[in-house]
Amino acid sequence: MLNVFFTCTGFINRHVIKLLVGVICFSAWFGYYYPGVGQRLQPFSPACLFVMLYPMMIGLEFGELRQALAKLKVITLAIGVNFTISPLLAYFLAKTFLNAYPDFAVGLILIGTVPCAGMVITWTGMSRGSIPVALLVTTFSYLIGIFLIPLWMTLLAGKYVPIDPLQMMQTVITIIVLPMVLGTITRFFLLKKYGWDLFRQIKPNFPALASLGMYVLFFISLSAQAQQLIKHPDYLLKLVIPALFFYPLLFTLSAGLSRLLSLDYQDMAAVSFSIAGKNLAISLAIAVLFFSPLTVVVVAIMPLVQVIFMASYYKLSHRIQTLWSQLPRKQ
Template sequence: MWPLLLTLNKNLFTAIPAMLLLGFGCGVLCDPGPLRQAIVPLTFLMVYPMMVTLKVRKLFQRGGGKAQWLAQAVNFGFIPFAALGIGRLFFPEEPYLALGLLLAGLVPTSGMTISWTGFARDDVEAAVKMTVIGLILGSLATPVYLKLLMGADIDMDLRLVVRQILLIVFVPMAAGHLTQSLLLRRYGREAFQQRLAPRFPALSTLGVLGIVFVAMALKARSILQSPEILLSLFAPLLVLYALNFALSTWIGKRLLPRGEAIALVYGTVMRNLSIALALAINAFGPQGAAAALVVALAYVVQVQAAAWYVRYTDRIFGTAETVPAGSALPAAVEAAVAGAAEEGKAP
């Protein structure tokens, strides 16, 4: 079973479209209503394994302050407002599709931030810290941003959103940290990182694919009536990611050394789509399926965009004279496997 799960984790670019097709078929041929009962367990399966490998202790380590401040300035001062503007431009009559785009832009960083920084042979430690800070700040800020930016456009219960964030993010984070501590005590750090940690992202992938399946099944009949809507969702996602890559690259090249600049790019462009997907499907009732569909397609764009960007890293930032300490490729891959929560690795 584990080889299959690890293969799925490495190939989300193809696995997610496959689940979208299966979910579409299920939603057209069957009554998708009972699938709602699977949302809560699938959400836990998606988020909890991600938290087991989260390195919370990095939050308290000094260093890389300028890169961290710049990353969070982009994450919370630019991306949510860009996502809001693009969503309103492309979906003026579909507020829940615009909500999906906003959710994809609200919670920054994921295990993919770590993995792609590692594949680019750069500052993995900065990427790990960005991941922890971004996840915590994004989770705390999301209810405020949603209320201020879209509270007038959607049917939103702020208390429900806050409660869902507590259940989706902070309860699994506490449980994951406890699990990590117990496993480290029982097996040691080396065994945890090399033998146990690689399995958790694969478990998280099952939850991601399950939620994607449910979201598509719930929207299948609407899409069948207007199939062009599915293609129309890609354009705003491509615009959002292109703007994000361009701004982060420009800031990184001008204000940071190479290693931290690349960590900045991946610490701002790679979004925590698992959290966004969980919020979309849990916190906004039946209409949340539309938002979840946008987030599901964001996986496809995000993985492919990162794969292309890493190929041009040396051309954009120049070739590194030396490989940063702790960022040699094998170590980076180990860190990526230990920290990746959902999106997969380089093709």
């Protein structure tokens, strides 16, 4: 039975984006012909949100936080860009390209405001970047995001739709802190009962479990809005154009600032993925709970563009590492 479980989760982890595209297409088709199902399933959205976030929180290594003192400059750079330049860039692009579409503008600003996702640790590792740095940035970003997500959304997205910052902060605390606490407790008992060896075997399966909640939530959200999307294919073009500016600018900015601080390739790669790898689960949770279905559509489309750039970085990582090592570094 355990082998079957590992096989299924391994398949999901290897094909997470292909499955996401399949879910999006199926949801659009299903929602077009059966438009009432998505609305009737929406009360189950909070349960799906929990399934998305809880498994990822089990794998967070809080004991690694003590390493932050040795990498303070790198951590500060990544978190600083994540919670200052990234939201402002998203707002500028939303105002430039989506000003006539408030729901879309809010979605883009939300993507720019949320912290990095746990998947950046995987991308960083595959690209031979510093995994401890990516881990630390991810962990700190979750905690800082509790306060800064409501602040930025009120200041920037509040220009398009009314936002209650206190209610949003309460929601973000519930979204992040509750799964984090329960995940930490679960991790403690797993380690106590089974030890590190078995925990390391099952840890890679947590993202797959989180993906299942994400797929169901996508189905509920998109099927409820499928008819409007299919009748307006121009929506896709309007969303892709700012996305094609957003991610290259974040990657370029992270590399430029890393260069100014004379970071080595490992730290630069971790910073780049931590800045550009936005958290789909948190943005989707906030979009579903606070904003219109059209805002959820933005959150659904942007990760597909995001993963293209992250995969491209990974494919070019050997060349990037070689070029980075050849650049003269400040003493």
